[in-house]
Amino acid sequence: MDKRWCTACGCEFLPRAQAPHQRYCAEPECQRERRRLWQQTKRRSDPDYLQNQVQAQRAWSKRNSAYWSAYRENHPEYAARNRINQRGRNAKRSTAGIAKMDASNGMPFFDDGLYELRPLEGLGFAKMVAWRVQITVLARQHL
Template sequence: MKESRPCAGCKKHFHPRPQSPQQQFCSESICQKERRRRWQAAKRQNDPDYRENQARAQAKWAKANRSYWSAYRERHPDYVKRNRERQRERDTRRRVTSVLAKSDAWAPETGVPSGIYRLSRVTGDELAKSDAWMVRITDVSRPCAATG
């Protein structure tokens, strides 16, 4: 008797093809699409060359189809907004990560408790001269006297 297993996409049981015993998705086109999507996502995550190639191909395509994207953005303001928010999140995460990396040796000594911290911009000459991020850590459970 042939073995059957639940599809990783639609969860319906299917019979893997004999030439691919590891098959996890059934042959439905929507499931095959999902399989490819996951494969690409994993590849992008793990293969810098692949990621770079994809980014280059995408940039090339976008350059050749500039009007497509500007028209698309015009028709989908939500998409633009969501993208902008996501980019902002990524930027913030990147900054926080680099701050943490730099402060590894310092944090345990000062005994700063884990929690939500306010990352605020310091104005003045000191910041202008330096590439490093200066971070003011404010306990957000207490009202803060001055911001900015």
């Protein structure tokens, strides 16, 4: 078997005979990177896998509800960063989500453009699924 170079760390390694297409060396960090990329690809390409992962994470969180509060308590820098990031997401959501108001009837109207369409939480959809949609206004009708 010929020597080759690890995709993650770039070090030379000898692939195992049982894995002739091996692209990562045996270092734990490189194997973690390999699994991380595999999972990322799988989550993007397999909606069932993604759905299972989301459900498993929710179930785990439910069973271990004390975990995150303990984690936040023991990692104040994480909690602070998280608060700041969430504030940013909230601000973005409140400005991006509100369409301009039509002065004549107080109803929101939309301009042509790209929008993100996501299912409401609590309807059994995976939280992470969102569609990018192009909306073209054909006509406005005042009811």
